[in-house]
Amino acid sequence: MASTGHRLPLRLIETFRSVFYTPIYVSVAGGFLEKEGLDVDFKTCPPEFAHPLSALNRGGADIAQSGIMRSIIASDWGAETVPVHFAKINSRDGFFILSRTKQEPFQWDSLKGAKLLPVSFSPMPWASLQFALRKHGVEPEELDLITGLPLEDAMAAFREGKAEYIHVPQPAAEQLLDDGSGHLAVALGLENGHLAYSSFAATNHFLDSQPETVQRFTAGFANALDWLAAHEAPEVGEAVSGFFPEISLDLVVKSVARLKAQDNWPTDPVLAQPEYENLHDILLAAGLAKERQPYTKVVRTDIVETALASRK
Numbered sequence: 001m002a003s004t005g006h007r008l009p010l011r012l013i014e015t016f017r018s019v020f021y022t023p024i025y026v027s028v029a030g031g032f033l034e035k036e037g038l039d040v041d042f043k044t045c046p047p048e049f050a051h052p053l054s055a056l057n058r059g060g061a062d063i064a065q066s067g068i069m070r071s072i073i074a075s076d077w078g079a080e081t082v083p084v085h086f087a088k089i090n091s092r093d094g095f096f097i098l099s100r101t102k103q104e105p106f107q108w109d110s111l112k113g114a115k116l117l118p119v120s121f122s123p124m125p126w127a128s129l130q131f132a133l134r135k136h137g138v139e140p141e142e143l144d145l146i147t148g149l150p151l152e153d154a155m156a157a158f159r160e161g162k163a164e165y166i167h168v169p170q171p172a173a174e175q176l177l178d179d180g181s182g183h184l185a186v187a188l189g190l191e192n193g194h195l196a197y198s199s200f201a202a203t204n205h206f207l208d209s210q211p212e213t214v215q216r217f218t219a220g221f222a223n224a225l226d227w228l229a230a231h232e233a234p235e236v237g238e239a240v241s242g243f244f245p246e247i248s249l250d251l252v253v254k255s256v257a258r259l260k261a262q263d264n265w266p267t268d269p270v271l272a273q274p275e276y277e278n279l280h281d282i283l284l285a286a287g288l289a290k291e292r293q294p295y296t297k298v299v300r301t302d303i304v305e306t307a308l309a310s311r312k
Contacts, residue, residue, distance in 0.1 A: 007039040008213045013052050013061040014044050016121060017243060019170035019255040020094040021198070023265050024065055025240040027224035035223075036216035051122075053083045056203050062210070063217060065089055066201045067124045068276065069283055071298045076289040083201040086303040087218055087269035090197040092189035093128045094264050095119060096173040098166050098182030100158070106185045108136035115144045115163035117154040124197075125188075127286035129167055132191040134285065158182065170255035171247050178251055189262040192282070196275040196299075207300065218307035222269055229267045233257035269304045 010033070014021055024042075027033050033040050045064070049055040052064035053071065064083070071082040103110065111133065119125040130140045146154075146163055151172060158166040159181045166182065176182040200221070207214055228236060237253030244252050259265070273295045283289040 007037050008210075008216065010038045010040050010213055010217060011060075011062045012040055012042045012064075012217075013046075013055055014042075014065040015052055015067075015198075017044055018094075019240070019244070019252065019259065020090060020264070021065060022236065022240050022256060022259070023089050023221070023225055023228055025243045026228050026236065027221045029239055029242060030224055030227060032224040032227070033217060033220040036220040038213065038216055038220065053201065056083050056201065056206070062206055062213070063200050063202045065198055067122060067198050068196050068201075068271075068279060068298060069122075069124045069127070069288065071201065072280060072283055072289055072293050075293040075297055076291060081204055082298060083203055084207060084300050085196070085199040085201045085271055085298060086207065086214075086300045087200040087221055088196060088266045088271045088275075089199050089269075090264060091194050091266040091275060092262060092264045093125070093192050093195065093197055094259055095125045095128070095167060095169050095188050096184060097129070097186040097188070098158075098168065098173060098176050099185040100161060100164050100182060102183040103185065108133070108138050111138050111165065112142045113144060114165055115146055116165040116167060117146050117149060117158055117163045118167045119169065120148055120150070120154070123286075123288060125167065125169075127282050127288055128188055128192055128195075128197075130286050131282045132186070132188055135191070155181075170259060171244060171251050174251045174255045174258070175247070178254070187258075187262055189259075189264055193278060194275050195279040195282070196271050197279065199271055200269075207303070214303055215307055215310070218269065218303050219311060222304070222307055222311065225265065225267060225269060228265055233260055236260070268308065270308075271299050271301065271304070273299075 052066045055061040074082045233256040237256045241252045
């Protein structure tokens with residue numbers, strides 16, 4: 001959809017800053033949203049909101065990157081309506097388990113009784129890890145978790161040898177591999193397959209009242225995914241490195257390369273039902289949801305379908 005004369009404002013937020021969300025940074029830094037006539041204010045979710053969906057509900061943002069988990073859990077608790085997810089950002093888990101000692105090959109049993117520093121900012125990475133553990137005959141209760149540490153503190157504790165394992169996103173994984181603190185044990189993206197892991201969400205009110213903004217955004221994001229699929233890690237890393245001023249370009253590129261190699265990012269934003277159900281299985285297994293919530297209550301597919309059709 002080519003933009004008309006006037007620019008439409010859009011407030012876009014993410015949960016936290018991670019190379020995991022490269023598709024968002026490509027769409028912003030690559031000018032793909034601007035080309036659609038949007039004037040985008042993009043930032044990480046401000047601390048006054050508990051999470052991005054709270055920002056949507058309280059008028060602090062228009063579109064948010066969020067795990068679909070939160071809308072499923074809200075629905076499970078009885079919410080009549082929940083923020084709707086309409087375009088996929090990640091189609092796999094992008095987290096990694098690193099070990100202090102090198103194991104060739106890694107043995108899942110070695111996690112039994114071991115100290116592990118889990119990701120602490122969201123329940124979803126831990127739910128996904130639990131799913132992989134059980135698949136390999138390890139009960140989550142058999143691990144000795146050191147919980148509640150912010151990422152930087154967890155990395156420091158791991159470097160000091162206070163845990164045998166750490167569960168981290170990118171670029172943290174690459175930082176620990178690069179300085180020799182850790183060795184790659186598990187890539188959870190490969191373990192748990194294709195999932196509707198994170199996506200863009202908005203309130204029903206925003207989707208219904210601002211259809212042109214939503215369509216322009218979705219078309220621009222689809223073009224960004226095309227660009228991401230067509231370019232190699234060095235070019236992608238260069239494009240998004242401005243979002244990681246504290247991290248060397250080399251490590252940003254390595255982070256992108258590792259996620260790209262495991263097919264972490266979709267080639268189009270369609271949020272298909274099988275990936276929704278796979279993620280829902282993980283939530284049910286972790287006890288985060290008690291009943292299966294209807295796909296049609298949590299996901300809208302018509303927005304992406306219209307956006308993709310308009311590009312042809």
